[in-house]
Amino acid sequence: MNATSQPANLERAIGYVFSQRALLSQALSHRSVGRHNNERLEFLGDSILNHLVAEHLYGAFPRAREGSLSRMRAEIVKGETLAAVARELNLGDYLALGPGELKSGGHRRDSILADALEALTGAILIDGGLEACRRFVMQVLGDRLGALQDVELDKDPKTRLQEYLQSRGLPLPEYQLLDVSGSDHDQEFRVTCRLAKPKSAAEGTGRSIRRAEQAAAKTALGLLNRG
Numbered sequence: 017m018n019a020t021s022q023p024a025n026l027e028r029a030i031g032y033v034f035s036q037r038a039l040l041s042q043a044l045s046h047r048s049v050g051r052h053n054n055e056r057l058e059f060l061g062d063s064i065l066n067h068l069v070a071e072h073l074y075g076a077f078p079r080a081r082e083g084s085l086s087r088m089r090a091e092i093v094k095g096e097t098l099a100a101v102a103r104e105l106n107l108g109d110y111l112a113l114g115p116g117e118l119k120s121g122g123h124r125r126d127s128i129l130a131d132a133l134e135a136l137t138g139a140i141l142i143d144g145g146l147e148a149c150r151r152f153v154m155q156v157l158g159d160r161l162g163a164l165q166d167v168e169l170d171k172d173p174k175t176r177l178q179e180y181l182q183s184r185g186l187p188l189p190e191y192q193l194l195d196v197s198g199s200d201h202d203q204e205f206r207v208t209c210r211l212a213k214p215k216s217a218a219e220g221t222g223r224s225i226r227r228a229e230q231a232a233a234k235t236a237l238g239l240l241n242r243g
Contacts (some may be wrong), residue, residue, distance in 0.1 A: 029106070034140075049112050057135035058132075058138065061136065069161070073085050101133055102133040190209075190212075194206045218232050
């Protein structure tokens, strides 16, 4: 910890003042300093971070599927992201490190910074409760959470169906034109989407073959998700 980097400065940066000062000290103590370190707080912080981010994403993306929500959460809570947040807070300046870690520049290492941010989150949970912890998490991660997009919603049904099947090692769908009706300038196409496994078929209609295939793929996805 730098002489000029007092814990009170960190508290101002995070918008939270600890009532139990020992918790803050422990959260900032790497295991290299001895038994009184932040590993247990890191364990707790990791769990509550995952919970609070998942809670936010669930409310912010009501149409997102489980897989998309999981990918967005992983993007936010991965070590690289947490280390970047820790740097924005200058958290490395406040860490207590053993001689070896000090010499090797541990205060700049991604893994140590990410772990410290998790430990700080766990310490706030214990010291101030769930709402204080939620405010802290939303403050430090708010911009990144706000920038997230559910990329799955931007993918067309044929792409989503293909990725669904590929991810499970299943055969790709086959599309077949069943019928064309209407006048030359006002045609409607009817297409079937056949799945070999699980064996099923879905139909779709549209003003072009492509739109009909997309409609059939959307219906097939619905059948798979219900199954």
